[in-house]
Each structure stands twice: as C-alpha cells, then as structure tokens.
Amino acid sequence: MIIKSIEDLKEVKEKYEPLIKQRLGHRNGLGLTQILVCSGTACHSSESREVRLELEQELARRGLEEQTRVVKTGCFGFCEYGPIVMVHPGEIFYCQVRPGDVRELVEKHLIGGQVLERLLYHNDSTGKRTQTIEDIHFFQAQRRIVLRNCGVINPEEIGEYIARDGYFALADVVLHKNREEVIEMIKKSGLRGRGGAGFPTGRKWELTAAQDIRPKYVVCNADEGDPGAFMDRSILEGDPHSVLEAMTVAGYCIGANQGFIYVRAEYPIAVERLELAIEQAREAGLLGKGLFGTDFDFDLSLRFGAGAFVCGEETALLHSVMGQRGEPRPRPPYPAQEGLWGKPTLINNVETFANITVVLREGWEWYQGQGTSTSKGSKVFSLAGKIYNTGLIEVPMGTTLRTIIFDIGGGIPGNRQFKAVQTGGPSGGCIPAKYLDLPIDYESLKETGSMMGSGGMIVMDEGDCMVDIARFYLEFSQDESCGRCTPCRVGTKRLLEILIRITEGQGEMEDLEMLEELSYDIRDASLCGLGQTAPNPVLSTLRYFRNEYVTHVRDKRCPAGVCKALLHYTVDEEKCIACGLCAKACAAQAITGAPKQPYRIDPEKCTRCAACVAKCPRQAIQKGIRKDVADLGGEAGIYAGAGDTENRATL
Amino acid sequence: MAEYDVTGETHKEQESPAKVVQEKKDPLQEDHRSKQFADLDRVIGRYSRERGQLIRILQKAQEIFGYLPEEVQAYIAEKIDIPVSEVNGVVTFYSLFATEPKGKYTLNICMGTACYVKGAQTLMNALKEELKIDEGETTPDGVFTIKSTRCVGACGLAPILVANEDVHGKISPGEIKKIIQTCRKGESVDNKKH
Structure with a gap:
C-alpha cells in the first residue's frame, strides 16, 4: 500500500x-x-x-x-x-x-x-x-524516550513503527509545514549533537539549508567506533525507521533529495535491518519520488565502513562515503558548505536523528523542559566493564554518575571498590570517585577532563591499573591514527612508548612531565578530532591518578597488580605439595624443585605468563607486587629517540 | 570473460613461472578461479553504476576470494577505470581488508575496553600460546588466523572471542582450547568429505 x-x-x-x-x-x-x-x-x-x-x-x-x-x-x-x-x-x-x-x-x-x-x-x-x-529496578529507574520502541516493536515491520505514531511527524512536516518553521523548532528544542562534541543540531540544519548550491546531501553517521559503545547499534537494530524518518525530515528542511547512512560493516544485524527498513519504506511510498503526493523526493542508500575509527570524524567520513581513504581534511570549509562531492552536506549521528522524531512528536516546548540548562533531553549510555547490569540505558541529562552506576547499573560485583568510570572512549577520560555526584551533561564532563562522547561508559574497579588503561587507549589511538598529520602520527607513538616504558618499570620521573607536555602539543596541533582528543586518557589519568604513575616509576610497583613486568610470582611453601606440575607447565624453566621439597620460582627467568598458577592444584602460587628496585640499574630509564627537548627537534 | 583473460595474462607475466605452471596443472582450481571472477563481474556490474561504491565492491570481492590479492585489485581498478594505486590505497587503509590469505578459521579476540578490563589480554596471550603464532598470523597448516577486533558491541558478554561468525561470550583462557578443538574437529570432518 x-x-x-x-x-x-x-x-x-x-x-x-x-x-x-x-x-x-x-x-x-x-x-x-x-x-x-x-x-x-x-x-x-x-x-x-x-x-x-x-x-x-x-x-x-x-x-x-x-x-x-x-x-x-x-x-x-x-x-x-x-x-x-x-x-x-x-x-x-x-x-x-x-x-x-x-x-x-x-x-x-x-x-x-x-x-x-x-x-x-x-x-x-x-x-x-x-x-x-x-x-x-533497572527499568524503573530509567526514562526511555529515544529507546521507547526498542524491545516493544518488531523492527522488521514498518506497520508496528507506524502504530507507535511513526511517520506522522514526517507527514505533518511535508504536508503542513515550511522548512524554516521546522528548523526553528529544532533550534528552540535545544537539541545538541549526540555524536560527542554537542554542536547545536538546529544550527547545523540552518547552516546547511542556507547554502545555495544543489544538490545537497544528508548523511547519518552510524560509524560507532568507540570500543565499549553500542547505543547507535541498538537504535538501528531496534528502531531503524526512526532514523529513516528523521533523515527524510532533514532532507525536506535543508533541500536534499539523497541521503546516506554510513554504517559499520562489523554490525551485520544493524545492516540487515536497515536494508529491510529502507525497502519497506520505499514500498510504502515513504521514501522515493513524490512523498505524500507532494513534489518532494527523497531516497536513502547505505554506505559501509571497513574498520577505521577515524571515519567517525566528519570529514574523514565524507571521504569514506565517496569510496576513498578515510582521511580527514582541515575545516573550514565545513561539510555544511562543502561536503560530499563538494556539495553542502548535513551530517548527524544516529542518536541525534532518533531525537529529532522525539522533538517533532512531543513538541519543542516539552523537549526543552528535559535535562539541564545547557543540555536538553535524555542520553543513551551503554554500561559495561566492572558492573552488575551491563546494558543499554537512557536517562535525562543531568543524572548523576552515582545513579547510573550504583542504582541502575547495580554497582560493582565482588565487593570491590569503584575506581573510575571512563566516558567518551579513546577521546574521553577517566572520572574518579570524587565526581560520582556530578550531574552529567556536555559541560560538566568536559570540566572533569573527559567528554560526553557517544555515550560509552566503562566502569573500572580497584583491579584496574590506570597507567595500563591509558596505555590501552593510546595503543588504540596510535593504531587508528590515519597518519595524515605529524602531531598525531608521531606524537601518539611517542606517548605510547613512554607509557609502555612506565608499565614495564623503566620509567623515570621526567617522563611524567614529558607525557603532559607532549599531550598538550598533540592536542593543540593535530588536524582532526582523533588527534586533538587522543591525549585525553593520559591527561585525565595523570590528573586524578598521578600517584599511581609515581608508584610505577619510583617504586617500580603496580598497585593494581596488572602490569606484568612489575609483578612477581612466589610459591607459598606451606601450601606446596611438591607435585611438580608447575615446573612442567613452565615454558621458561624458571621453576625448580625436588621431591618432598617446596618448589621455587626464579624471578630472573620467570616471564610472568601465569601458566603455573593455573596448573597448581593447591593455589600455592601467589601473585605479588614487586618491591625490589635493586635489580634495576641506573641506566634502565635511558632510551633512544624523543628523549628531552633538544632531541624532539629531530622528529 | 574476455577481459579477465587479458588482465589475468598480464598479471601472470609478473609471477614466478613455477606458480603459473602450478595453476595450469590444476583444471579444477582454474575452473573455480574463473567462477570467482565471474562473481566479481556481477558485483562490479551491480555497484559500479553508483558513485563511491569502491569500498562495497572490495568488501564483496573479499567475500568471494577470501582476501584481496594484487591480481584482484588490478582487475577491479581496470574494470571501474581508476588507477590501481587508488584501489590499493583504499585496501591498505581499512583494517577489514586483507592482502594475505587468512586461515579457515579466523579467531578474533575483541579488544574493546569492556573486554579488555575483563581480561581480553590474558585470552589473547593464551590463544597465541596455544596456536604458537602471533596476532595477525596464520598457522602453517592454514587453519587458524589470530586477529584482534575493536568492539563487536556485545559488551554484556565480555570477554568475547569471535570464531568466523560465531560469537563466544564470557570465555576463560581454559575454554579457548575447547573452541580450537571444536574448530579442528570441523576441519577433520571437512577433510573426510573431500
């Protein structure tokens, strides 16, 4: 029909x-x-x-x-x-x-x-x-506005979306409203981009609409690359039509007839549902030529990411949509001025589009009343890490971290202590316990040195080493750096090298200052968002967990017991039954012993693979935090390249 | 098919003679190869009409061939009339594209943050130890390739190992052996079929 x-x-x-x-x-x-x-x-x-x-x-x-x-x-x-x-x-x-x-x-x-x-x-x-x-309680404590259809409708049946008042907003816009009116509504609602930076959505629409060049394009950024974030994927899987409807509204408002959804190929179910949704919308006449009997045409096409984190950056994404290497370029010109094939292009993320339908359905007055003074509406977060209720949640902006983690999330398993929560993925930072009561919105998260990002939240407990976490994120950013600009390409590599050195017990106190200085340089000089935010995990952990860095450097200890090189394994002589299984399991032949005598581990030979721990029937092998500094010579911290200020000129 | 013969031949000149002889000796393989290129032609036919579909074509080509050897890259470049350097630039930029053949089973350990804080690194070490190869490498028998992936988005099941398409959630280093054994069994069943 x-x-x-x-x-x-x-x-x-x-x-x-x-x-x-x-x-x-x-x-x-x-x-x-x-x-x-x-x-x-x-x-x-x-x-x-x-x-x-x-x-x-x-x-x-x-x-x-x-x-x-x-x-x-x-x-x-x-x-x-x-x-x-x-x-x-x-x-x-x-x-x-x-x-x-x-x-x-x-x-x-x-x-x-x-x-x-x-x-x-x-x-x-x-x-x-x-x-x-x-x-x-997990559901009771939430307010599901954007996710209201997830878990209620069958995403593969357009009729069920329409039964939830879907496509009514589009009909109303196309049949009864002019574009300025709609853009004004979005502006007044106070909606800000949910992709991370929080740019006012209405403003973006207005800028693109104001361009006098045709054709124009609408692009949906569904390249959810942050590790540990799955909000966009869940919206696409659970309510794909809400994104389609909002994109069509956007097309009407800015004067575009073609849209692209750029989705990760790693999300096969989302891709399948999107393909089906587009097909059904076309069959129902909700995509294609002459929507609702007017002369407005709009159609959508999918484009696939192929595993490059940098493609979440809008200019890189545009290159990738055009089938090229996903490298960013300097802005201006902004995509609103020069985007796909040099034409004005509107780029919004999945959750932003899903919010558009909410604004249109409920009215801007209602939407404006949600959230905090600067950040309106609700936010979807994916909770993961050391938390009871891993999953997808939606709360109004301004909810505290404590409510999210301890009330909705159910707290930390195993009676362990909360240490930090990481928001914003590789572009964000680690927020310590003292900010648990902070109401979160774009601004407050930025003040803590992190950022909203797309909404991934990874909870960490006392068993996580913050230096190691910083190293983990830098390894990610360094690997995903596209190599286009030097500060990001070389800078992240040098940062990573320093962090590796520290986690291996070879760090020196000057390294900490070097980390900071280099971080600021990368932040200020990089071309795109990836490089500009890549040092955030380092800066935020240095800011809140400096002691941990110092312990690694000065005492050669990893308090959380994560950094392998700083651990040592010993045999509890009272528990040992001299069965010899540990010695057999040891690939480095670091364990020696004789019948009826406790076995011993030679710390020099030990590679800390923990194979012996798994084999021991009596749990007699213990992981300890290394205290002896004596075996590290004075030269241990000396390394090649990028050392002090004069060497850096040679980079 | 005529076009394929042309590009195929130009490419063969660059290859070592031994390989050419080997290819000629096996008519079955040759047949399979031309079927693959016929499939690729269909993909190119379908997608090259739209602008900017190179990535899609490459993805489909990888599904057909398992990886993207130089020969396939050159073929695509010729067909859609762009420099082969541009195709190669795209192939080497995106991590989903492989220029080396992969093992029959690709074992992917998710290295997203949620999996990492739940011990993905230990899993990776155990897997490397078990198969005696490094990340990104393939076992000499061509059965297993180890890779790490960035977040499959099933963080509730962390840590995760993806064996080809199958997602194994909440696994421990001990279970890795079992998964490898199951794959090996599947492998031996397949061999018997042949």
Missing part, C-alpha cells in the same frame, strides 16, 4: 495498534499471546535466534500457532541477562532463556497458565524473583 496522507497512516496504525497496546500492558482481550524475543546483537550472540526457532517449532508441534505469535524485537538493554523473552499479556519477563528451556516454558506458561519461576529475573540484593518488567 502506498501511503499518501495522514489518513492512510491512521489506517495502518489502527491495524497494528492492538498488538502494540497489549505489549504495553493493556489487557485488551486480543485472544492472542505474544512472545517477544530480543534479537539484538548481544542476545543474538547468546542464541536468541535458536530460542525463537525452537519456540516456533514447539508451538507448531502443539498446535498453538493460531493463538500465539512469536515476535522479534530490538534490544531491551538488559544485555547481562540475555537472551530476553517476554510474554504478553502479563508482561512476564524471562531472562537467560536457553533453547533447552523452550519446551518447559511452553508447557508451563502457555499450556499450564503458570509462570515459570526458574527463568524469572533474580534480584540478588533482595533474593527474590520478579515477574514483570515493571518490577525490575
């Missing part, structure tokens, strides 16, 4: 609405049981597809396929407990359902009419199991 008017949309909505209403808790006597199975990447990886197929087979076997429907959904966000299966009516929320559980589930719940207790969410702090999604 080709949709030409708001009436047509209403017709589709009426058809699908009962299904959706039931999923939202209405007991509308549908006479139908719906089983929602999460098909996001995390659940998919833990066999949710097999669960779904098994369910379908089991239902067919028992002749229940008439009154039961199995539905694919996007990410619920509760990734730690996947695969998630939800049964409506009743909103019964089952966790960690394996294919082997399906038969029992069908028997007990669908035939017996009883809840299968064993698979309900178990709250470790209260020791109770909870039946419905409403009873789970």
Whole structure:
C-alpha cells in the first residue's frame, strides 16, 4: 500500500495498534499471546535466534500457532541477562532463556497458565524473583524516550513503527509545514549533537539549508567506533525507521533529495535491518519520488565502513562515503558548505536523528523542559566493564554518575571498590570517585577532563591499573591514527612508548612531565578530532591518578597488580605439595624443585605468563607486587629517540 | 570473460613461472578461479553504476576470494577505470581488508575496553600460546588466523572471542582450547568429505 496522507497512516496504525497496546500492558482481550524475543546483537550472540526457532517449532508441534505469535524485537538493554523473552499479556519477563528451556516454558506458561519461576529475573540484593518488567529496578529507574520502541516493536515491520505514531511527524512536516518553521523548532528544542562534541543540531540544519548550491546531501553517521559503545547499534537494530524518518525530515528542511547512512560493516544485524527498513519504506511510498503526493523526493542508500575509527570524524567520513581513504581534511570549509562531492552536506549521528522524531512528536516546548540548562533531553549510555547490569540505558541529562552506576547499573560485583568510570572512549577520560555526584551533561564532563562522547561508559574497579588503561587507549589511538598529520602520527607513538616504558618499570620521573607536555602539543596541533582528543586518557589519568604513575616509576610497583613486568610470582611453601606440575607447565624453566621439597620460582627467568598458577592444584602460587628496585640499574630509564627537548627537534 | 583473460595474462607475466605452471596443472582450481571472477563481474556490474561504491565492491570481492590479492585489485581498478594505486590505497587503509590469505578459521579476540578490563589480554596471550603464532598470523597448516577486533558491541558478554561468525561470550583462557578443538574437529570432518 502506498501511503499518501495522514489518513492512510491512521489506517495502518489502527491495524497494528492492538498488538502494540497489549505489549504495553493493556489487557485488551486480543485472544492472542505474544512472545517477544530480543534479537539484538548481544542476545543474538547468546542464541536468541535458536530460542525463537525452537519456540516456533514447539508451538507448531502443539498446535498453538493460531493463538500465539512469536515476535522479534530490538534490544531491551538488559544485555547481562540475555537472551530476553517476554510474554504478553502479563508482561512476564524471562531472562537467560536457553533453547533447552523452550519446551518447559511452553508447557508451563502457555499450556499450564503458570509462570515459570526458574527463568524469572533474580534480584540478588533482595533474593527474590520478579515477574514483570515493571518490577525490575533497572527499568524503573530509567526514562526511555529515544529507546521507547526498542524491545516493544518488531523492527522488521514498518506497520508496528507506524502504530507507535511513526511517520506522522514526517507527514505533518511535508504536508503542513515550511522548512524554516521546522528548523526553528529544532533550534528552540535545544537539541545538541549526540555524536560527542554537542554542536547545536538546529544550527547545523540552518547552516546547511542556507547554502545555495544543489544538490545537497544528508548523511547519518552510524560509524560507532568507540570500543565499549553500542547505543547507535541498538537504535538501528531496534528502531531503524526512526532514523529513516528523521533523515527524510532533514532532507525536506535543508533541500536534499539523497541521503546516506554510513554504517559499520562489523554490525551485520544493524545492516540487515536497515536494508529491510529502507525497502519497506520505499514500498510504502515513504521514501522515493513524490512523498505524500507532494513534489518532494527523497531516497536513502547505505554506505559501509571497513574498520577505521577515524571515519567517525566528519570529514574523514565524507571521504569514506565517496569510496576513498578515510582521511580527514582541515575545516573550514565545513561539510555544511562543502561536503560530499563538494556539495553542502548535513551530517548527524544516529542518536541525534532518533531525537529529532522525539522533538517533532512531543513538541519543542516539552523537549526543552528535559535535562539541564545547557543540555536538553535524555542520553543513551551503554554500561559495561566492572558492573552488575551491563546494558543499554537512557536517562535525562543531568543524572548523576552515582545513579547510573550504583542504582541502575547495580554497582560493582565482588565487593570491590569503584575506581573510575571512563566516558567518551579513546577521546574521553577517566572520572574518579570524587565526581560520582556530578550531574552529567556536555559541560560538566568536559570540566572533569573527559567528554560526553557517544555515550560509552566503562566502569573500572580497584583491579584496574590506570597507567595500563591509558596505555590501552593510546595503543588504540596510535593504531587508528590515519597518519595524515605529524602531531598525531608521531606524537601518539611517542606517548605510547613512554607509557609502555612506565608499565614495564623503566620509567623515570621526567617522563611524567614529558607525557603532559607532549599531550598538550598533540592536542593543540593535530588536524582532526582523533588527534586533538587522543591525549585525553593520559591527561585525565595523570590528573586524578598521578600517584599511581609515581608508584610505577619510583617504586617500580603496580598497585593494581596488572602490569606484568612489575609483578612477581612466589610459591607459598606451606601450601606446596611438591607435585611438580608447575615446573612442567613452565615454558621458561624458571621453576625448580625436588621431591618432598617446596618448589621455587626464579624471578630472573620467570616471564610472568601465569601458566603455573593455573596448573597448581593447591593455589600455592601467589601473585605479588614487586618491591625490589635493586635489580634495576641506573641506566634502565635511558632510551633512544624523543628523549628531552633538544632531541624532539629531530622528529 | 574476455577481459579477465587479458588482465589475468598480464598479471601472470609478473609471477614466478613455477606458480603459473602450478595453476595450469590444476583444471579444477582454474575452473573455480574463473567462477570467482565471474562473481566479481556481477558485483562490479551491480555497484559500479553508483558513485563511491569502491569500498562495497572490495568488501564483496573479499567475500568471494577470501582476501584481496594484487591480481584482484588490478582487475577491479581496470574494470571501474581508476588507477590501481587508488584501489590499493583504499585496501591498505581499512583494517577489514586483507592482502594475505587468512586461515579457515579466523579467531578474533575483541579488544574493546569492556573486554579488555575483563581480561581480553590474558585470552589473547593464551590463544597465541596455544596456536604458537602471533596476532595477525596464520598457522602453517592454514587453519587458524589470530586477529584482534575493536568492539563487536556485545559488551554484556565480555570477554568475547569471535570464531568466523560465531560469537563466544564470557570465555576463560581454559575454554579457548575447547573452541580450537571444536574448530579442528570441523576441519577433520571437512577433510573426510573431500
């Protein structure tokens, strides 16, 4: 069916609405049981597809396929407990359902009419199991605005998106509004780019719309490269049409007829759903020629990333969309002036587009009332690392880190101490415990030396070494540096070398100043965002965890017990039963011993591979933090190249 | 097919004679090769009409050939009429493209931050130790390649190992052996089939 008017949309909505209403808790006597199975990447990886197929087979076997429907959904966000299966009516929320559980589930719940207790969410702090999604604190504590369709609709069915008032905003804009009006609305809403830097979205639209050159293009940046971030992926997998709709609105407003979605090839499910969504939108006449019977044409095409982090930077992304090497170029000219093939181009990120539909649906007045004075609306974060509830969450701007980590996230497992939270990926920094009560928005995060970034949050505990984390991020940035400009190409390499030296116990006190000085140089002189922000992990850890650096350098100790070269392994002589398994496991032949006598590890030969630890039946081998500095000579810190100021000129 | 013969021949001149002889000796392989190029022609036909689809073509070509040898790069360059240096520039820029053949199983350890703080480095060390090769290398029997990847986005399952398409979540160094054994079993089943 080709949709030409708001009436047509209403017709589709009426058809699908009962299904959706039931999923939202209405007991509308549908006479139908719906089983929602999460098909996001995390659940998919833990066999949710097999669960779904098994369910379908089991239902067919028992002749229940008439009154039961199995539905694919996007990410619920509760990734730690996947695969998630939800049964409506009743909103019964089952966790960690394996294919082997399906038969029992069908028997007990669908035939017996009883809840299968064993698979309900178990709250470790209260020791109770909870039946419905409403009873789970993780969901209660959130406000899902952008993610409102994820886990509710089937992302592969455009009708279900329309039943959630989808494409109504587009119809309204195309049929009843002029472009200035819409841009003004976006501006007044206060929406800022969700890709990291937080540029006002309405302003960007206005700049692109003001250009007098045709054609123009709309680009969606779905190159979510930050390790540990999966917000955009979940939106694309769970609610792809919201992005399509917003891009079409953007096309109308700036005067573009062609859009591109630049998506990572590493996200196969997102790619598949996008392809399907574009196809369905074309069939429904919501993409293509003459939308809603007007003379406005708009179409979309996918472009694929091929594994280069720098392509998240907008000018690099443009090169990649055109099929070239993804190297950045200096700005100005900004993409709004000269973008794809030299034409004005609007680039927004996935979450920003998903927010556009919210602004249009709820009105700018409502949107403007959400969040803090400078950052409006809500933000999606992906929580990962040392935290109970790994997953995807959405909270209003201005929520404190403590609420996110300890309330929604459930805190740190294993009674360990919180040490830092890393936001903004390789461009961000580590925020220590003293800022846990800071309400977060673009500005406050920047003040702590980190940044909003796209929304990845990695929680670290006392077992993580901050010097090692800085080294980890620098290794990433150095590897992903495209090599176009020297400060980033050479600077990150030198930073990494210094950090490696420190983690290997060869650092000197001057290195700390060198790290800082070099970091500022790279930040100030690099061409694009990658280089300008690459030193942030170093600067923020130096700022808040300087002691840890000093301990590595001066005492040659790694307090967290991570840096291998600074560890030593010893045999607890009382526990040792002289079985000799450790000596056999040791590839470096560093362990010697004799029958009935405790074995010994020679620290000189030991490569700290920990193979012996795994083999010991009595846990007699202990990891210790090295205290002896004596074996390191005075020359240990001397290295080649990039040493002090005069050598740096030769770079 | 005529065009293929032309480029194929020019390329063969650059290769060592031994390799040419070997290729000629195996008609089965030759047949497979021309089928691959026919597939590639279809891909080029489909995508070259649109602007800026070089990356897509290369991705598809890699799916067909398993990697992107010089021969394939030159072929694509000729077909879509751009300098081969430009194709090579793109191939070497993006980490998803390989110019060396990969093993039958590519074992990818996710080195995203979430996996890293949950011990991905230990996994990587265990894997290297087990297969006696370094990251980016392939075992001499051509079965395994070790790689590291940047975040698959399934951080709830950290740490993660991806064996070809299969995602193994929350794994320990001990489980690595099992995964390798399972792959090896699959390998021996395949051999028997032949």
